[in-house]
Amino acid sequence: MSRAAASRVSVASSTCKLLWLRVRIWASVLRHATLRRKIGTLVVAALFVALLAAAFTGSWALLSFLRSPELAQVVDLTLVLEALPTIILTGSFLTILVTSFGVLLQSLYLARDMDFLMAAPIPVRAVFISKLIQAILPNFTLLCLFSLPVLFGLGASSGYHVLFYPLVILLLVCMTLAAAGLSAVLVMGVVRLVPARRVAEALAAVGAAASLICSQSGNFTRNMTFDAGQTTQLMRLLSRANAPWSPFAWAGRGLIGLGTGQGASAALGLGLTLVLALAIFAVTLRASEVLYHTGWSQMQAGTQRRPRARPQAAPRTTAARRPALPPLLPRAVSALIVKDALVLRRDLRNLSQLMTPLILGIVYAIMLARSAGQVDPGRGEAPQWFMHSASQMRAYGNIGIALFIGWIMLSRLGMMAFSHEGRAYWLIKTAPVTPVRLMLAKALAAYVPTLVIGEVFLAMASLLQRAGAGVMLFGMPVVALAVAGAVGVNLSFGVAGANLEWEDPRHMVRGSVGCIGSFAGMAYMALAAAFFIGPAVLVPSLGGSVGLGQAIGLVMGGVLALVCALLPPYLMLGRVRRIGEGG
């Protein structure tokens, strides 16, 4: 096709073609999927609709209650309810702005179809629009699940005009496009400073930490109490979002105006917002396609390291920089351990997975410290022996936290020890390394960091809990032995479910083996905790000494841990030889 002819191809029809292609790919994937997957997709779709309906009904009922004259006599929520559309629209815009960053980065720089699309006789704008839509569609759908029911519920409970509903959807779509456009320009700017792959790694780490902190913040807010003054202050703060200078407020006020039949206010507010949103989308779209097409974003701006001047006489050797390992280990084993440590440390995507246990450990240690080692007596009807045992168990909470952290860490370090080699595994497989040495290296690479962090958390939790020295001294070998057993269990499932064909570390272990392995690791840790701590709690309850209980626990748990540390890996040695051979 000639250039002139290509330029005549309309952006709209090309965009439709590209989007239709995506639909066809999706349909083709679904058509060729297993029956289980097809049913799963239908179930998810049905659940989505059901959730939407439930959220709408719930919002309707709640908003009707909040508008009731009875409640108004107690607390006046008029300002907050008037600000509700503004709050929802602001939240939606910011959510799309933040969440689009990662998906657009992936879609524009890390997906491998951009070169193909840019070289095709399609307008560049069509490529960008379709990419933007494809990227934001999943997040927009999720967003609709939360925002649409609330806004529709507001309309239904207030008896708003019928035009209110399509305008809500139109506003959400336009504001989402504007947010995605801004996000695309932001991506271009960031990628100019830092390579896209590195940004994706950092984003994964930040995302994992943020989601974990959000999920765990509930543990703290549970213990918080709000008084009437604070509640009023919060309401006032929320209603402040409806400030007249905010474009979100124009939209929110416009919607309320439309609902209540104030035509002029509605036309002004909604018109201004829609024009502004579409203008932002047009400008950012044009800017991002120019920046991408001219290669501006790919030019690294001053972040490339300059070649370092090194003295000729003393070339840098790797050995000098590596941590010293006991010489009793075979060189291949120590090389594998050092390699794993370097690779894990340098890939931020791995760090994001290892951050989880650290954050969880800190959260639970603080919770344990806040309880001051006391068991809630409830209504005081529990028998004495039960309260005594519960109190004893609580005393071993520090060990529980350390084991919990160990379990989570090993589900990454142990279970994925082989998978994380990825496509570079051929280097190890073609080298003269025995399966025993390979297994030993992987076990040590998983065991040592888990042990160190487990023991540190044990010490930290013991200090916070003000546990006695006896409990801590008992806990140290318990953690060391239990973690060793967990390494054996996780490593063995990791061998069975090894997957070397992955792009993203989150997809390292997949399928039923990974799922069963996670449960097996958890079941082992629970069993080990019962074997180690059970006798230490029960024996004193039955009149024996604490020391005797702990000794029995160490023997019972120790045997279990050693069996699990040695037997499963031994049984899997044959499979180590076959890793990476498929079928």
Next chain:
Amino acid sequence: MTDILIETLDLAKRFGDKVAVDKVNLQVRAGEIFGFLGPNGAGKTTTIKMIVGLLQPTSGAVRVAGHDVQTEPLAAKAASGFVPDAPNLYTKLSARELLHFVGELYDVEPVMVERRIEELLRLFDLTAAADDLIDSYSHGMRQKVSLAAALVHDPRVLVLDEPTVGLDPKSARLIKDLLRQLAQRGAAVFLSTHILEIAERMCDRIGIINRGALVAVGTMDELRAMGQGTSSLEDIFLSLTGGAEYAAIAQVLQ
């Protein structure tokens, strides 16, 4: 001591019902460069993977430097170096770290490892980037690191799967010279390639595999004799692998 460094005996590999490699018998001697040719999907890479111990044969055996790859894998692997078609390496290591790691896997003396690393980095023009992460390397640079990794332990057997793909002419020439030097020093080089010119110029003997079966093995002269008067390797290759009709179609289209 035998001078046969690579030997396959009725080597076969099946994936379910599909026969990928069917009773392949070949030998590569010390000091020899052996070219392994075949159309896409003929079984070249599968054969190579069995030679270097990446895949277990369904039947038959492979001997490398006199050691059975299945029963004496450590001795066989210690004697061989491998360069795969795609240079998948640990991208979060630098070239220097990766070469050091490989040297330790092969249990090369630490002093020797350091010396070899410096030599190889200089040889492949990687010294300036040696401490940068492989993540930042181009395909060609990764290919060179992959080749350097195969040479760290100075192997007696070198197996290369499409080694010149993605290399600039200078690097491709370097590899050709290097392989010739290795062969002159007594190593066996087993090389798969699609570039027939490389095979014709470099290889002492050539094996052609088609649909899993070895259809021809010999020197260029022996292959010419088999090819009923055809003179170029391309013609011989096409006549043996059934691609000659495509050449005729191409002529008609012109």
